[in-house]
Amino acid sequence: MNTEELKQLENDLWRSADTLRANSDLKSGEYSTPVLGLIFLKFADNRYRGFEEEIENAYNKLKGTRREKALSDIAIEKCGFFFQLAAGGR
Numbered sequence: 001m002n003t004e005e006l007k008q009l010e011n012d013l014w015r016s017a018d019t020l021r022a023n024s025d026l027k028s029g030e031y032s033t034p035v036l037g038l039i040f041l042k043f044a045d046n047r048y049r050g051f052e053e054e055i056e057n058a059y060n061k062l063k064g065t066r067r068e069k070a071l072s073d074i075a076i077e078k079c080g081f082f083f084q085l086a087a088g089g090r
Helices: 003-022 032-062 071-079
Strands: none
Touching: 032 071
């Protein structure tokens, strides 16, 4: 990320924080929790995507064998965590 992109990101983050402050009943100390939660979820998504192909390959290789593992177990081994959507997933 170059200096110009970093400055644009900073401006976007400040603009988002100003919008959140102006359009919610939350005090500044109260909206940090949801914001940090969103940042963590984005981090987790990026990290998982970095391992996704490796996880899928390992799952497919072991599927139907005596050494078969759940996708969640393989994901935890490869990237350290696994999230499953409440509405579905494997």
